[in-house]
Amino acid sequence: MKKFAYYPGCSLEKMAQSYHLSAVETARMLGVELKELDDWNCCGATAYFHVDELLAHTLCARNLAMAEAEGMDLVAPCSGCYKNMHACNAHLKKDRDLAEHVNFALEEDNLHFAGKIKVRHLIEVFAEDLAAVKAKATNPLTGLKVAPYYGCQILRPRKFEHENVEEPQYFEDLLGALGATPVDFRLKLRCCGAALIITNREAALSMVRNLLQNAVDSGADVIATACPLCQVNLECYQDQVNAQFGTNFSVPVFYFTQLMGLAMGIPTKQLGVGTEFVAPPPAMLAACRKTAVV
Amino acid sequence: MATTVTFSREIANLLHAAGGEPVSSCMQCGTCSGTCPVSDFMDVRPQRLIRMIDAGLKDQVMATRSFWYCASCYQCTVRCPRGIDIAELMYGLKRYTIWKKQYPEDLIGPAFSETFVKNIVRTGRSYEPVLATSYFFTLGLKEMLQEAQGATMLMLKGRLPVLPARIKRLENFKRMIKRIIPIGDE
Numbered sequence: 235m236k237k238f239a240y241y242p243g244c245s246l247e248k249m250a251q252s253y254h255l256s257a258v259e260t261a262r263m264l265g266v267e268l269k270e271l272d273d274w275n276c277c278g279a280t281a282y283f284h285v286d287e288l289l290a291h292t293l294c295a296r297n298l299a300m301a302e303a304e305g306m307d308l309v310a311p312c313s314g315c316y317k318n319m320h321a322c323n324a325h326l327k328k329d330r331d332l333a334e335h336v337n338f339a340l341e342e343d344n345l346h347f348a349g350k351i352k353v354r355h356l357i358e359v360f361a362e363d364l365a366a367v368k369a370k371a372t373n374p375l376t377g378l379k380v381a382p383y384y385g386c387q388i389l390r391p392r393k394f395e396h397e398n399v400e401e402p403q404y405f406e407d408l409l410g411a412l413g414a415t416p417v418d419f420r421l422k423l424r425c426c427g428a429a430l431i432i433t434n435r436e437a438a439l440s441m442v443r444n445l446l447q448n449a450v451d452s453g454a455d456v457i458a459t460a461c462p463l464c465q466v467n468l469e470c471y472q473d474q475v476n477a478q479f480g481t482n483f484s485v486p487v488f489y490f491t492q493l494m495g496l497a498m499g500i501p502t503k504q505l506g507v508g509t510e511f512v513a514p515p516p517a518m519l520a521a522c523r524k525t526a527v528v
Numbered sequence: 529m530a531t532t533v534t535f536s537r538e539i540a541n542l543l544h545a546a547g548g549e550p551v552s553s554c555m556q557c558g559t560c561s562g563t564c565p566v567s568d569f570m571d572v573r574p575q576r577l578i579r580m581i582d583a584g585l586k587d588q589v590m591a592t593r594s595f596w597y598c599a600s601c602y603q604c605t606v607r608c609p610r611g612i613d614i615a616e617l618m619y620g621l622k623r624y625t626i627w628k629k630q631y632p633e634d635l636i637g638p639a640f641s642e643t644f645v646k647n648i649v650r651t652g653r654s655y656e657p658v659l660a661t662s663y664f665f666t667l668g669l670k671e672m673l674q675e676a677q678g679a680t681m682l683m684l685k686g687r688l689p690v691l692p693a694r695i696k697r698l699e700n701f702k703r704m705i706k707r708i709i710p711i712g713d714e
Contacts, residue, residue, distance in 0.1 A: 244653050244654035244655075244693070245654075247653075247689065247693055248656075248686075248687060248688060248689040249656060249682070249687050249688070249689075250687075251686070251687065273695050273696045273697055274695075275648075275652040275653065275695050275701060276648045276652060276653050276654045278648065279644065279654065280600050280641075281640065281641040281644035281645055282641075282644070282645055282648070283619050283622075283623075284619065284622040284623060284626060284637070284638075284641040285623065285626055285641055285642065285645050286623065286708070286709055287542065287543070287619075287623070288708055288709075289705065289708045289709055292704065292705070292708050293648070296701070296704065335708075338707055339704045339705070339707040339708050340704060341707075342700050342701075342703040342704040342706075342707060343697055343700040343701060343703075343704050344700075386599075386600070386601040386602060386603070387600070387601075387602070390601065390602035390603065390605065390606050391602035391605040391606055391613070391615065392606075399606055400606075423603075424565055424601075425565045425566075425599050425601035425603070427565075427566075427599055428599045428600060428601070429599070429640070430566070430597065430599050432636060432640055432659075432663050433596065433597075433635070433636040433637040433640055433663070434566075434569065434596075434597050434636070434637075435671070436569065437566050437568075437569040437597060437599075438599075440568075440569075441565055441566070441599075470678055470681070470682065471678070473674070473677070473678070474674050474678075477674065509685045509686060509687055510685075511681060511685070
């Protein structure tokens with residue numbers, strides 16, 4: 235059985251609790267153990283890196299060192315947390331001087347970074363075993379057209395690892411394994427505006443609008459995300475987009491884990507369905523009703 | 529003899545871990561500006577900004593808002609044919625202006641970042657309602673109402689935390705931070 239140190243991150247505690255619930259339930263169904271990292275701290279988001287780089291890496295390294303002590307790879311469902319921790323892990327492994335500085339600080343919490351683990355995004359863990367997903371998808375999402383929204387930090391800035399960060403396909407493959415139909419979503423790697431929704435709303439609303447328009451144009455019933463910030467920006471700010479641009483968007487935005495859970499017949503309540511602003515589309519509701527019967 | 533530290537060197541010094549190629553290797557191809565999803569909202573686009581840094585136009589660079597509008601999507605970084613880590617460079621510029629306390633007053637980014645950092649130092653975790661105080665009163669009346677409406681909706685859906693979370697080994701955590709920069713005991 236696969237076992238990981240699970241790092242939920244601050245957003246999943248409340249704002250994106252449906253992501254947390256559905257991640258845990260889906261993992262259980264797939265026989266993947268997500269053991270929540272005890273006493274994890276905030277990854278620093280983007281804000282810490284605006285202030286001090288060394289401090290930002292120390293924050294991330296505390297989590298990495300705790301996962302190391304447990305001997306498990308770390309899994310993060312939030313793309314922001316994932317990117318910070320992944321980059322920190324790579325930098326500290328490469329730069330002994332930096333690691334030494336950070337380890338000096340970590341002594342205060344009796345921790346030590348040695349660079350022995352990997353950092354993974356939750357979607358990668360699920361997408362690498364499609365056969366297992368397919369086998370559990372007993373309530374397939376037939377007829378549901380989904381826009382796979384990768385966003386940014388799930389892939390970038392990892393170009394130096396010789397990965398295909400420009401034309402990834404694993405999100406589409408994962409949706410296909412659920413019986414859903416992934417649509418050709420051209421802006422799937424385009425940024426949602428992230429924290430600009432606070433610090434430059436004009437820019438962020440325009441970015442969200444472009445994504446929503448492209449999702450609608452590509453025929454999607456629903457957008458699937460793998461990041462709490464993307465979810466909030468795309469869903470919770472639709473009213474503001476409509477007010478700003480005179481549009482009439484009403485696009486449902488769900489976490490990929492919620493779609494996975496549905497396809498596996500997990501009751502909707504356990505997946506946090508019902509806490510969204512925009513209700514599920516008809517094709518998804520049909521699957522929701524079936525979970526109630528199962 | 530004293531060595532003069534150029535502006536581009538000062539910025540590079542703030543990119544200890546991230547690194548990438550120096551701005552002097554830029555060949556002005558414009559891929560960064562073309563690929564940036566925010567460049568339409570920037571007063572100076574990345575391609576030009578890089579040239580300005582390389583030319584040592586410190587005052588002009590410091591007066592721009594561009595780098596505070598970077599959303600950290602790293603599209604420029606992965607596409608730069610010269611290997612300049614442009615998104616990290618934007619972080620470096622943000623740090624520079626925060627350290628110097630020199631940025632256009634109407635920017636929300638710096639205050640938001642500093643509130644965020646203070647909040648984490650106190651509890652070890654992020655807490656949205658406190659963050660809201662850093663920008664709420666900068667909004668116009670219409671935006672304030674929209675924001676309040678959104679927050680109410682989140683609350684009704686059970687998506688806003690009532691109490692801030694805090695980590696268990698907070699004292700260790702604060703001492704850990706103090707070993708890096710002197711803000712741990714705030």
